[in-house]
Amino acid sequence: MKPKISCPLGQRLLLGATLMGALSCSIAAQSQADAAKPGSQKPISVLPLEQSASRGITTRDPSSIAKCKDEYWVFYTGRGVPSYRSRDLVKWERGPAVFKAAPEWIAKVVPENRNLQYWAPDIIKLGDRYLLYYSVSSFGKMTSAIGLATNPTLDPDDPAYLWTDQGFVVRTQDGDGYNAIDPAAFHDRDGSLWMTFGSYWTGIKLIQLDPQTGKRMATDSKLFSIAHNESIEASYLCRHGDYYYLFVNWGSCCQGPKSTYNIRIGRSEAVTGPYLDKAGVDMLRSGGSLFLATTNGPLIGPGHAGTLNAQGKDWFTSDFEGDLRMDGKATLAIMPLRWNADGWPEATVNDVKGDRSADSATK
Numbered sequence: 001m002k003p004k005i006s007c008p009l010g011q012r013l014l015l016g017a018t019l020m021g022a023l024s025c026s027i028a029a030q031s032q033a034d035a036a037k038p039g040s041q042k043p044i045s046v047l048p049l050e051q052s053a054s055r056g057i058t059t060r061d062p063s064s065i066a067k068c069k070d071e072y073w074v075f076y077t078g079r080g081v082p083s084y085r086s087r088d089l090v091k092w093e094r095g096p097a098v099f100k101a102a103p104e105w106i107a108k109v110v111p112e113n114r115n116l117q118y119w120a121p122d123i124i125k126l127g128d129r130y131l132l133y134y135s136v137s138s139f140g141k142m143t144s145a146i147g148l149a150t151n152p153t154l155d156p157d158d159p160a161y162l163w164t165d166q167g168f169v170v171r172t173q174d175g176d177g178y179n180a181i182d183p184a185a186f187h188d189r190d191g192s193l194w195m196t197f198g199s200y201w202t203g204i205k206l207i208q209l210d211p212q213t214g215k216r217m218a219t220d221s222k223l224f225s226i227a228h229n230e231s232i233e234a235s236y237l238c239r240h241g242d243y244y245y246l247f248v249n250w251g252s253c254c255q256g257p258k259s260t261y262n263i264r265i266g267r268s269e270a271v272t273g274p275y276l277d278k279a280g281v282d283m284l285r286s287g288g289s290l291f292l293a294t295t296n297g298p299l300i301g302p303g304h305a306g307t308l309n310a311q312g313k314d315w316f317t318s319d320f321e322g323d324l325r326m327d328g329k330a331t332l333a334i335m336p337l338r339w340n341a342d343g344w345p346e347a348t349v350n351d352v353k354g355d356r357s358a359d360s361a362t363k
Helices: 009-035 104-109
Strands: 066-068 071-075 083-086 093-095 117-126 129-136 144-151 164-172 184-187 193-197 204-209 224-227 233-240 243-250 262-268 289-292 299-310 313-323 329-339 345-347
Touching (some): 104 164, 117 184, 129 184, 164 193, 193 233, 204 233, 224 243, 262 299, 289 345
Antiparallel strands (some): 083 093, 117 129, 129 144, 204 224, 233 243, 299 313, 313 329, 329 345
16 A cells, blocks of 8 residues: 555654565565575676676675685575675675574564564674674564674684574664664774664664673663664764764665665764765755765665775675666675765776676575
């Protein structure tokens, strides 16, 4: 049922978020089905990173890319939080999922979540362990939580490899006005640890975490509001020079070639904001300069920003909600990242139009 034009803003936000949640659940289930079908993805050729953004693998809502030993890892939406691994950021192969069974707390905190369907993870290495944050939610409701699992290594062949459930970091319930999904961790130069999160409703939030535990400083620690728009989610925070940069998504996801996702950006001299776009508009007042949108080629709807320094260069990572060469499925993207004279980041989307030949990219 389509919302009427006269529908109040709050009701439109609720309806939109409900549809987004339902779509995310169905997409997660589809990702699980795709993973179970070897060769089900339409492969595209592997090209050097500078020549192609898409890596030819289906990953919706990818995490930041983390390195362990001589391999890079990315985690994404799906059953048990699935993963891919790569030695060169070009060719990727499937890795193990984080969970084989649901952590016990989920049945109590988010009882409507089923079948280990977890969304939009993020990962960060802190000290001698990896912290993986992930979303547990239900169909478009604010009954959600962000969980934490830790591991001393990402190498499944290492004897020390073991994911340990650390419970939830933050949770929300209907009526809270914001939604505890889409976590993104940020480790600042002074050693402090932060996390942005949120989807629709009253927008993007920021909380400080304890670097020792990876959990919230206190259950009632201050919650900062840092960005808002009628459609907003998938935040990501990084620092370059004297500024903090906040990336967010506007538009709709999870509709393949029909997705309208686009990435917006603002920056601040303080981690807690205010974050202003290039025109000086506060992101809390629907500010946000366009950073990346649908390309003229086969890639549609960029989302879930990340940054990576590897091979002596800066890279921008994301998914595209649809790659027309992959039957419109979401794909992992890695793009060169540069910083212009005014200190703003720019991503270069070099992508060849048309079909590509099959190779080992999607094994």
